[in-house]
Amino acid sequence: MSKEIKKWFSLNLGNKKQCACNDTKSNTTEDGFSQVFDISMNRRQAFKKITAGLLVGAGAVSTSCSVVSSGERKEKSQIEWEEYFKGNYKLMTDEEKQQTVDRLVRSYELRTGKKINISTKGAEKDVLFGYAFNISKCQGYMDCVNACVKENNQDRASEMQYIRIHEMNDGKGLNFGEADDTFYHEVPAAGHFYMGTQCFHCDNPPCIEVCPVQATWKEKDGIVVIDYDWCIGCRYCMAACPYDGRRFNWSTPQIPEQEVNKEQHYLGNRLRKKGVMEKCTFCVQRSREGKNPACVEACPTGSRIFGNLLDPTSEIRWVLANKKVFRLKEDLGTEPKFWYFMD
Amino acid sequence: MNVNYNIPVIFLILVLISCKGDHKKYHTVIDKIEAKTVPFQRDSTFSKNQFSISELITVTDANPHFYIKERKSNIKSFACSECHDRPVSQLQSHNPNTKKAHWDIKLNHADANTMSCLSCHIDNDMDNMHSITGTKIDFNKSYQICAQCHSKQAEDWKGGAHGKNISGWKTARVSKLCVECHNPHNPSFKTRWPARYNATMVDERTNQVKK
Numbered sequence: 001m002s003k004e005i006k007k008w009f010s011l012n013l014g015n016k017k018q019c020a021c022n023d024t025k026s027n028t029t030e031d032g033f034s035q036v037f038d039i040s041m042n043r044r045q046a047f048k049k050i051t052a053g054l055l056v057g058a059g060a061v062s063t064s065c066s067v068v069s070s071g072e073r074k075e076k077s078q079i080e081w082e083e084y085f086k087g088n089y090k091l092m093t094d095e096e097k098q099q100t101v102d103r104l105v106r107s108y109e110l111r112t113g114k115k116i117n118i119s120t121k122g123a124e125k126d127v128l129f130g131y132a133f134n135i136s137k138c139q140g141y142m143d144c145v146n147a148c149v150k151e152n153n154q155d156r157a158s159e160m161q162y163i164r165i166h167e168m169n170d171g172k173g174l175n176f177g178e179a180d181d182t183f184y185h186e187v188p189a190a191g192h193f194y195m196g197t198q199c200f201h202c203d204n205p206p207c208i209e210v211c212p213v214q215a216t217w218k219e220k221d222g223i224v225v226i227d228y229d230w231c232i233g234c235r236y237c238m239a240a241c242p243y244d245g246r247r248f249n250w251s252t253p254q255i256p257e258q259e260v261n262k263e264q265h266y267l268g269n270r271l272r273k274k275g276v277m278e279k280c281t282f283c284v285q286r287s288r289e290g291k292n293p294a295c296v297e298a299c300p301t302g303s304r305i306f307g308n309l310l311d312p313t314s315e316i317r318w319v320l321a322n323k324k325v326f327r328l329k330e331d332l333g334t335e336p337k338f339w340y341f342m343d
Numbered sequence: 344m345n346v347n348y349n350i351p352v353i354f355l356i357l358v359l360i361s362c363k364g365d366h367k368k369y370h371t372v373i374d375k376i377e378a379k380t381v382p383f384q385r386d387s388t389f390s391k392n393q394f395s396i397s398e399l400i401t402v403t404d405a406n407p408h409f410y411i412k413e414r415k416s417n418i419k420s421f422a423c424s425e426c427h428d429r430p431v432s433q434l435q436s437h438n439p440n441t442k443k444a445h446w447d448i449k450l451n452h453a454d455a456n457t458m459s460c461l462s463c464h465i466d467n468d469m470d471n472m473h474s475i476t477g478t479k480i481d482f483n484k485s486y487q488i489c490a491q492c493h494s495k496q497a498e499d500w501k502g503g504a505h506g507k508n509i510s511g512w513k514t515a516r517v518s519k520l521c522v523e524c525h526n527p528h529n530p531s532f533k534t535r536w537p538a539r540y541n542a543t544m545v546d547e548r549t550n551q552v553k554k
Contacts, residue, residue, distance in 0.1 A: 003373055026429070126383070130376075139532055142538040146539055158543055161541060187534060291511045292511050299507070310376065313407045314383065314385075314512065315503025318503045319503065322504065
């Protein structure tokens with residue numbers, strides 16, 4: 001039954017099979033336009049659809065202007081209305097940023113009765129964040145993943161995780177094809193080593209080039225961020241990333257209310273919605289406050305090193321200067337700011 | 344002299360205006376780092392919830408220097424001499440009437456040729472430790488004991504590649520001390536179960552294979 005439903009995105013490439021149904025009309029593939037506009041319907045249906053569409057739009061306006069609906073509901077739809085028409089975060093003035101944050105905070109308060117704190121703190125001068133990962137130290141304990149999920153309010157239902165820990169076989173090199181990133185046995189397992197990947201915050205990120213709406217960009221301190229309210233969910237960036245660094249919300253993220261991290265950043269761990277991209281932001285809500293990302297703090301082995309690349313006294317700079325470092329797929333010219341090294 | 348300057352001039356203008364965009368100024372990120380590096384002063388004060396300078400020890404033999412947490416106040420029942428009032432040779436008696444201490448400590452650190460209790464502890468001065476050559480080493484500077492054999496790790500630790508920064512990237516570095524991660528009597532990391540298992544990912548992949 002489900003096969004009969006033609007979706008605009010189903011390309012049917014190489015699928016020349018005749019449809020099982022007897023309807024001869026459905027053999028020709030319709031494009032998105034004809035699917036929407038060439039639907040035969042009678043006058044009554046057409047009027048119904050038009051009215052429904054109008055009602056949705058008018059509903060928001062009428063509720064916000066209504067004299068009868070309760071104050072809270074009015075405020076809620078007022079917020080929704082204003083949020084809907086706000087601009088791209090990159091183009092917002094400080095005042096506009098504060099307004100949208102106030103709206104988001106208020107909207108959460110109306111919904112749950114709890115206060116959250118959303119920061120809009122920008123990049124600091126003379127700061128460029130970098131990360132180093134010691135593959136001889138990582139033991140595959142996965143404490144970083146737990147900390148990351150908790151810190152960044154990731155969807156619990158789909159078990160979204162920014163970090164992947166790959167269990168690699170000794171003697172086979174960095175072979176991601178044969179690596180296991182869903183291991184569950186006592187670690188470290190004999191004959192294996194562990195390697196973590198996440199967003200590498202490339203200095204020349206291919207993901208931001210392909211975004212058709214400029215919803216993702218590189219901040220001055222090197223963090224690649226996403227405006228979740230501007231993202232249209234096309235997933236071009238996901239396809240463009242050579243490192244599997246980006247994640248997509250296929251459903252509305254679900255986080256138990258008591259587990260929501262209330263210290264948030266507009267570009268970081270604030271609550272996302274269905275159909276938008278997200279990824280590691282080096283915990284922008286933490287790093288811009290001078291703290292280390294949650295994964296660095298949680299790692300029990302000290303494999304993870306974070307710091308300011310422009311500070312010659314930082315640990316990350318010491319690693320770059322004194323260790324044999326390498327990055328993944330360096331030949332692509334993406335210039336990741338995430339280095340691996342060994343003891 | 345009617346030389347046509349048009350073409351050279353247009354060419355020159357093109358050369359001048361077709362400079363690279365601002366965002367592609369550096370060939371690699373390393374070039375960018377080198378060009379933009381500033382002599383940096385990390386904040387010497389710690390934020391409210393963190394450390395007070397009084398409970399920190401400065402590691403001066405590293406450049407730039409950094410801090411470790413004061414150790415003695417964190418050792419349960421320090422000073423050791425409060426119990427160990429006699430030298431080990433006397434305490435060690437196999438007389439069943441003498442009280443046993445540290446019965447749970449079993450040395451699992453290198454082999455017996457290299458390590459015994461007295462490789463680090465002093466027979467008749469329990470409140471201090473000593474190096475291979477007999478120099479007294481304070482418990483607060485216990486990393487100096489470890490650094491005798493693990494000199495490579497010690498160098499990495501001083502630079503910041505080994506160990507762990509616990510103060511954040513912005514303030515002065517406070518590092519974990521060797522013995523905060525490695526039990527000196529049994530220093531290796533132990534195997535254990537991972538903190539989580541991603542059932543959804545496994546499910547998605549196995550289902551995909553079935554199709």
